[in-house]
Amino acid sequence: MLNKMAVIGGGNIGGVLVAEIVKRRLAREVALVDVKEPDLAKGKCLDISEGTPIIQSDVIASGSKTYEVIKDAELVINTAGVPRTVRPDGTIPTREELLTTNLKITDFVSEGIKTYCPDAMVISIANPLDAIVYRLNMNLKPPRHKLVGMAGVLDSARYRYFVAREAGVSVENVEALVMGGHGDSMVPIRSACRIAGMPVEKFISQERLEAIETRTRKAGGEVVSLLGTGSAFVSPAWSALEMAEAVIFDKKKIIAASALLQGEYGVNGVFIGVPVILGKNGVEKIIEIDLTDRERELFNKSVEAVRKTTKEVDEILSK
Numbered sequence: 001m002l003n004k005m006a007v008i009g010g011g012n013i014g015g016v017l018v019a020e021i022v023k024r025r026l027a028r029e030v031a032l033v034d035v036k037e038p039d040l041a042k043g044k045c046l047d048i049s050e051g052t053p054i055i056q057s058d059v060i061a062s063g064s065k066t067y068e069v070i071k072d073a074e075l076v077i078n079t080a081g082v083p084r085t086v087r088p089d090g091t092i093p094t095r096e097e098l099l100t101t102n103l104k105i106t107d108f109v110s111e112g113i114k115t116y117c118p119d120a121m122v123i124s125i126a127n128p129l130d131a132i133v134y135r136l137n138m139n140l141k142p143p144r145h146k147l148v149g150m151a152g153v154l155d156s157a158r159y160r161y162f163v164a165r166e167a168g169v170s171v172e173n174v175e176a177l178v179m180g181g182h183g184d185s186m187v188p189i190r191s192a193c194r195i196a197g198m199p200v201e202k203f204i205s206q207e208r209l210e211a212i213e214t215r216t217r218k219a220g221g222e223v224v225s226l227l228g229t230g231s232a233f234v235s236p237a238w239s240a241l242e243m244a245e246a247v248i249f250d251k252k253k254i255i256a257a258s259a260l261l262q263g264e265y266g267v268n269g270v271f272i273g274v275p276v277i278l279g280k281n282g283v284e285k286i287i288e289i290d291l292t293d294r295e296r297e298l299f300n301k302s303v304e305a306v307r308k309t310t311k312e313v314d315e316i317l318s319k
Contacts, residue, residue, distance in 0.1 A: 002027040002248055006070035006117065008109050009079035010034030010041040010063070012233035013125060013240075017077055019048050020241055022059040026248055029060040031069040033112065034080075039065055067112030073120050075247060077240050078136070080109050081126040083231055099131060100316050106132050110139035121282050123243050125150045125236055129182040130306045131313050133258055133271045144260045145282035151182035152256025152273035153239035154232075158219040159188050162212045167195055167203040176200075177256055177289075178216065179273050180302030181309070186273065187298045188213040192289065246278035259283050267303055270310070 005027040007017045014032060021030045034041040041063030049061050062069050070076065081102040106126070113120060122142070126132045133149040140147065155178035164171040175194045180187040190209060193200040200209065215222070223232040246253040257276050261267040264286045265274065277285040291299060 001025060002074045004029045004031065004073045005244070006031045006033070006073035006076045006120070007079065008033055008070070008076060008112070009081070009126070010036065010044055011079060012230060013079045013237050015044050016234055016237035017079070017240065018045060018061055020237060022048055022052060022057050022061055023055055024241070024245075025057055025059055026241075026244065027059065027075075029062065031073060032061065032063040033065070033067055033069050034063070035065050037065075039063070041065065067116055070112060071116040073117040075244060076113060076117060076120045076122045077244065078109055078122060078124040078126050078132075080105050081132065096312070096316065099128060099312060102126065102128070102132060103135055103313065103316060106135045107139065110136055113140060120146075121247060122147045123150055123240050124148070125240050127182070128309065129258060130271060131309050134310045134313055137260065137271065144262070145284065147260070148243070148276070148283055149182070149258030149271055150236065150240045150243055151258050152178055153242055154236055155182065155186055155216060155219070155273070156256050157235065157239060159193070159212070159216045162215055163193065163195070163200060163204065166208055166212060167200075169195055169203070177275060179256065179275075180299055181272060181306040182258065183305065184217050185302040185305040186217055187295060187302055188216050189289075189291065189295055191292050191295060243278060247280060247282060250280035252277055252279045252284065254287065257283070259286055261286065264288055265299065270303060270306055272303055272306055
């Protein structure tokens with residue numbers, strides 16, 4: 001158990017995170033900050049706090065519109081950003097407009113972290129993930145083991161779920177790994193996919209696997225289209241908590257995460273989804289796995305897609 005955790009952003013993901021942190025007793029105190037009026041963060045925390053006698057948890061949940069509430073947090077989960085939604089006039093923000101807005105939000109987030117908990121481990125969920133983690137790194141300049149993006153956990157879980165349903169087995173039997181950027185260029189690593197230790201091809205045809213891998217790449221959009229408004233929120237929150245628990249309990253757990261590469265996989269200076277060991281020191285090791293020629297080709301394309309996104313960030317910031 002930590003003394004204090006912080007969640008930035010009080011939307012659907014932030015609300016699930018605070019509720020789960022209280023329920024799982026991951027810290028003695030959890031702080032939620034959200035600038036929305038009238039006082040979204042305080043309201044959500046009061047709602048959760050009033051239910052603590054029922055779940056028998058003494059974890060304190062504190063909400064605020066200002067960043068003082070995150071003071072001395074040891075681990076921060078960042079969810080802050082706006083989704084790409086239709087405006088009242090029927091128009092949709094361009095990718096550049098959305099990115100510009102979320103980069104400004106990320107600058108406020110960075111300032112809050114630097115001011116009140118500069119030594120905290122940071123797990124970022126906010127989208128566009130690759131761009132936001134890149135900007136956080138520019139602003140915070142942390143040791144690379146203390147900043148990581150949550151994407152691979154969720155993408156890998158989706159891959160596992162689809163494989164389990166197709167094979168007719170428990171999700172517990174499926175191991176799977178998705179690498180690369182968090183978007184259409186992500187790479188489900190079929191050579192690393194196992195069902196009870198056996199190759200996935202023993203259970204599922206190549207044609208069905210290709211369909212599953214395509215669905216995995218587009219899974220976030222599938223949820224958005226079904227919901228109508230908003231995006232996935234429970235599974236991203238659970239994914240971030242799997243990472244947080246690996247740190248809090250020093251599990252040394254191998255998890256897919258967006259980490260800063262410094263020569264691994266022949267890549268420098270890019271946050272990209274790769275398998276890492278997460279423990280009390282954050283990203284304790286980046287694992288380089290053997291990829292097939294095709295997987296390596298797709299991974300390199302994903303790296304270039306992320307480089308393009310980071311270039312967009314640099315161009316926006318230079319204006």
